[in-house]
Amino acid sequence: MVADSFDTSKPIYRQLADQMSWRIIRGELKTGEKLPSVRETAVEFGVNPNTVSRTYSEMERDGVVETKRGQGTFVTDNQAVLDELRERMKQLHIEQFVREMEAMGFSAEDMTAGLQQYIEKRGSMQ
Amino acid sequence: MISVNQVSKRYGTKTALQDVSIDLPPGGITGLVGENGSGKSTLLKTLAGLVRPSRGSVQIDGTRVTRRIASKVAYLSELDAYYSFYTVGDMVNFQASQFRDFNREKAQEMLAFMNLDPSVKLKTLSKGNRGRVKIVLTLSRDAPVILMDEPLSGLDPMVRESIVKSLISFIDVDKQTVIITTHEIKEMEALFDRVIAIKGGRILDVADTEDIRDRQGLSVVEWMTQHYSLPS
Structure with a gap:
């Protein structure tokens, strides 16, 4: 609905x-x-x-x-247009992620470290 | 397409509509929203030729509205009146005999869409299914104007959802001009091209729904609440 x-x-x-x-x-x-x-x-x-x-x-x-x-x-x-769309969506999601993390008081280092950690942990589980 | 010129309606000493003027272009779905007793239904009945204005005039498609406007206007009443011995199919046949624009093929398609059996008697149907039959009877007419008074009122969520879907499926928004009164704004607002807010028999505002969201950052519910809280 x-x-x-x-x-x-x-x-x-x-x-x-x-x-x-x-x-x-x-x-x-x-x-x-x-x-x-x-x-x-x-x-x-x-x-x-x-x-x-x-x-x-x-x-x-x-x-x-x-x-x-x-x-x-x-x-x-036109693959170039679709690639651009994909890139734009990526930017959009990154912006949203960063905005929300900042609102919770995390620094740029916290965010990149957190991301890195999460991706590694997830990689080892798969 | 629909033009209301300084219409007032009084019942005795009570004023139901006060100096209402509206101009609607052809096509699209308009929501007529307001609290109980705001004049929504009276205004809709005035457009359908069922209520005569005390002052002012209404024109549809260049014709001054009288009871005979029914040939151009499909009106869905909020009332639930039917012959208890009629089947769904009888009701469809009756409607077809009354209106030249009745599209039997569309009626069949809609009955199937709503899982309604034509051989079943109306009195044995659930309230929800009677609500669905009313929608079929109204939308099966290829009428240039469709007026619906509270099509979702008193129905459970599943029925409401199927009715909303049937409106989207069977209204031709390019060719038909539709006005729907509703309390269920939240469920219907994505259907409306524009909304008219009415309070105490007066029009508060008419606005394009996407403009409300875009320029004011409001949902239709919030927009109406805002209008209602202003001193009139």
């Missing part, structure tokens, strides 16, 4: 663009693959179809998807 997937005090079309980008980066939607129709996505996320149209055109403006007349909307096959 809507209440679970979105923060309703922020524009939904942008949060939906983030979710769709997430699917593309994770490979759930592959290069050149057709996106679900506006209606299908609207039903899945419980949002207005106009919101989905806005999301798709926003993603098209960023070059992440392409609309082919009468056929639908497709993930771009």
Whole structure:
């Protein structure tokens, strides 16, 4: 339901663009693959179809998807754009991580050491 | 598409609507939100031609609204009135006989979507399933205007969710202009293109929902609470 997937005090079309980008980066939607129709996505996320149209055109403006007349909307096959999207998502997640760690009073050293430790521990468990 | 010009409605000494003016473009889903007794239902009935304004006028698609506007307007009442001997299928047939824009194919599709058996008598249905039947009857009309009075009211969460999904699936937001009154703002706000806040029979504000989130950083619930707390 809507209440679970979105923060309703922020524009939904942008949060939906983030979710769709997430699917593309994770490979759930592959290069050149057709996106679900506006209606299908609207039903899945419980949002207005106009919101989905806005999301798709926003993603098209960023070059992440392409609309082919009468056929639908497709993930771009331009790998450079997808790499850039992936890089942007990485930055976004790092920024969020750092902001939250800073809010808890951790220094840059604490963060990098903590990350390093966690990754090593996780690597030894796998 | 819908134009309300300085409409007031009084019942005896009680004022239900006070100098209401609204202009809605064609298409999209509008939420009409406000507390109990704010005038939501009266305004919706005025648009449906079921309530005559004491002053002012209402036009839909260039036609002055009277009871005959029903040919252009599909109205979902908050009341639950039906013939107890009717089956779901009888009700669909009755609705089809009343409205030329009734789309039987869509009705079949919606009944299947909602898991409703046409041969079952309405009186044996649960309240939730009767709520679903009402949605089917209303949305099966290819009407340019759809007005729904509290479509989720009194229904349990699962039914509410399936109704919200059916609205998204079966409303054509490009061709149909939809107005929905609701208390369940949180559950419906992602459906609304715009919202109208009403209090004490007066319009407080009309706003694009994504603008509210983008420019004010508020959810529709917060936006309405803010408007309601201002002195009127």
